[in-house]
Amino acid sequence: MILKRAAGVTPEGKKIALPKNGIYVQGDIGLQQREFAGENGITNLTFEPGLYGGVGIGYRYDRNFRFSFEYSTMQNAVSKIRPGIPIPVEDPVVGPVGNNGARFPANGDVKLDSYTVNVYYDLNGFGYERRFRPYIGAGVGLMTSKISGLQPAFFPSIGVDRKLDASDTQPVLNFEAGISYLLGDQMEFYLGGRYTYTSTFLFEDTSFGTLMPNGARNWTIKTGARYTF
Numbered sequence: 001m002i003l004k005r006a007a008g009v010t011p012e013g014k015k016i017a018l019p020k021n022g023i024y025v026q027g028d029i030g031l032q033q034r035e036f037a038g039e040n041g042i043t044n045l046t047f048e049p050g051l052y053g054g055v056g057i058g059y060r061y062d063r064n065f066r067f068s069f070e071y072s073t074m075q076n077a078v079s080k081i082r083p084g085i086p087i088p089v090e091d092p093v094v095g096p097v098g099n100n101g102a103r104f105p106a107n108g109d110v111k112l113d114s115y116t117v118n119v120y121y122d123l124n125g126f127g128y129e130r131r132f133r134p135y136i137g138a139g140v141g142l143m144t145s146k147i148s149g150l151q152p153a154f155f156p157s158i159g160v161d162r163k164l165d166a167s168d169t170q171p172v173l174n175f176e177a178g179i180s181y182l183l184g185d186q187m188e189f190y191l192g193g194r195y196t197y198t199s200t201f202l203f204e205d206t207s208f209g210t211l212m213p214n215g216a217r218n219w220t221i222k223t224g225a226r227y228t229f
Helices: 002-006
Strands: 022-034 037-039 043-047 050-060 065-082 089-091 095-097 104-122 132-152 164-182 187-197 203-206 209-211 217-228
Touching: 022 065, 043 104, 050 217, 065 132, 104 164, 132 187, 164 203
Parallel strands: none
Antiparallel strands: 022 050, 022 217, 037 043, 043 065, 050 065, 065 104, 089 095, 104 132, 132 164, 164 187, 187 217, 203 209
16 A cells, blocks of 8 residues: 555555645745734834745655745835824824824835745645645744835925835745645645744834834735756
């Protein structure tokens, strides 16, 4: 029975499509949403949905286990900002703003670049020749957050030329799950979701002082292809 499964045959004599072992490359794209980022429970940012892109090189050890080195990038425009102190401002569009807890429309964006080592487990397949294979995975590495041009949107209208441009790199974790389709022993297509977590960032000597907001938490839906040499 074991020999039959290793050869890609079920105990009933039906063929099983199996992936080729060895070095592979992959690329994927998707959509992601970043949870709000904040500092001291008062100051926070909310974000627009953004795009995801990733590439990787890996090695499949057997039909179930593989690992990879991956680079991924995500970018989100900042939607609104809530300052840590009230700012009494007469916005030319929305009128009086700046009460406690008020959120201002914001300019700027945040780019997140990750470099991770990931381990995956591909479950045994189902469907025609068991070509559909669910997978789970986890990874660890480093993430760089780069903030560009962040400011309340009303700043230019009141003559304030002050923006936040900063970057920092911190450890990152990611967890994911999805399903692959084995087109042939060398080519796979996949669809899955990923959750990325970084606890804090530290931005020193910025135009707004030294900041230590909570980190990045992103939910991603992605699709891609994997080719084994």
